[in-house]
């Protein structure tokens with residue numbers, strides 16, 4: 473096995489790219505009418521945690537686990553009522569953010585695929601507000617192929 477193969481973290485541009493992505497992304501979340509109510513007034517803490525998490529999620533140093541322990545992301549998201557419509561907006565913001573920080577082509581596709589799979593794991597409510605206790609994607613049938621641009625046919629809201 474080639475242990476020197478670059479990680480997605482490396483290919484994306486390492487620490488500075490993760491930081492730029494987090495900044496651009498949460499600026500969008502902050503402006504997003506669907507997502508904004510889920511988040512606290514102050515984004516500093518979630519930005520710091522997300523920077524640490526994404527670093528390890530894409531193969532960089534395990535910053536999140538070193539500080540906060542096991543990621544358990546679905547469990548950590550249970551404090552928010554997340555429905556498919558939230559996941560869709562979250563992923564749309566992330567898709568735009570990746571492109572804005574210059575991540576494109578196959579790297580974009582691979583990173584977006586990972587975000588899409590992880591994103592729908594966080595869904596814990598239906599769009600109608602009913603709690604989901606079991607494998608949410610199977611129940612809701614919401615595991616769409618995420619398209620690169622909203623114009624490609626994804627319904628924005």
Ligand code: HEM
Nearest residue numbers: 510511512518521522525548552554558559562590591594
């Ligand atoms: C797809 C829909 C998603 C929604 C609506 C969502 C929303 C949220 C919310 C509301 C919080 C809590 C903020 C707070 O009160 O502190 C949070 C935290 C967080 N999210 Fe997400 N999230 C989503 C997906 C993801 C994905 C895909 C990832 C990673 C790939 C992620 C990584 C994180 C991290 C690292 C935290 C901080 C967790 C902690 O340490 O407590 N989220 N998210």
